[in-house]
Amino acid sequence: MKLSVFSVVLGDMPFPEACRFLASQGVDQLEIGCGGNPGKQHCDPKKLLGNKAAQKEFLSILSDNNLTIAALSAHGNPVHPNPDIARGFHEDFEDAVRLAAELGVDRVVTFSGCPGGSKKDLTPNWVTCAWPDDFQDILTYQWDEVLIPYWQKEAEFVKSQGIGKVALEMHPGFCVYNPETLLKLRAAAGEVIGANLDPSHLFWQGVDIPRAIRALGSAIYFFHAKDTSFDPDWNPVNGVLDAKHYSHPQRSWVFRTVGYGHGQLAWNQIISALKQAGYDGPISIEHEDALMSGREGLTKAIRFLKDVLIYEQAGAMYWA
Secondary structure (H helix, E strand, C coil), rough: CCEEHHHHHCCCCCHHHHHHHHCCCCCEEEECCCCCCCCCCCCCHHHHCCHHHHHHHHHHHHHHHHEEEEEEEEEEEEEEECCCHHHHHHHHHHHHHHHHHHHCCCCEECCCCCCCCCCCCCCCCCCCCCCCCCHHHHHHHHHEEEHHHHHHHHHHHHHCCCCCCEECCCCCCCCCHHHHHHHHHHHHHHEEEEEEEEHHHHHHCCCCHHHHHHHHHHHHHEEEEEEEECCCCCHHCCCCCCCCCCCCCCCCCEEECCCCCCHHEEEEEEEHHHHHHCCCEEEEECCCCCCCHHHHHHHHHHHHHCCCCCCCCCCCCCCC
């Protein structure tokens, strides 16, 4: 396993400075935002695509700091019912795939997206309830008419570029938000589709992370290290479906730096489950902790995970 950082947390730093800082902290890899919600502060495909000189300079900054690229990320909603919004996210994703191919990166991270509830909608409609029956009609439309056709086409595009892994972040608000929906889309669009497993998005849904890892198995293509904590007063009263802003003092749950929602034993079990499932890829820190600065949350997460990650291959069982 290799320790990675999602570059967005250092978006206020020039790329060379960010790389020097991460190298000084003992980080191995960098997950680089290059479009969509993560932005393009450190990597703009429009400036790098087809530009060998610019790519060489970009890669030399990483190599000079003993860093490699864990993944390129362009999270967005390419099936947004507003065609202009959808087009922007779609183009960013495809540019990320093209750039990954040119840079020799084997995976791109994004969201599945969420359409509207019908062809007439202008905003996404994420269904969280089975009844009234309108919701079943919405799901049929979203999956059969929009999501599956889109990702079947994009899977072919991704393969045509020589990229083997699209890691969809399972995130509430999008059609793929848990292992079941991830595997459903993977079955329809092929094995180029896999999971970016971010425990923070599953914790608050009540998911047992090691069991989710076992269910996904070889479909895990990436991993975000981020935690969730539950408010002991408001969570038991209001449950986990909480649409209040993340800064609201009465939220049922909030995102936290790893170790501030679940202790080391929980994270030891998560990393062990990943190892058992055959995942030996990047463990990429994503900072979204409203109680800490990006710098403090990042450095605490790095220190925490250095004791949790399993870096070496298991030796022979000399005792067995």
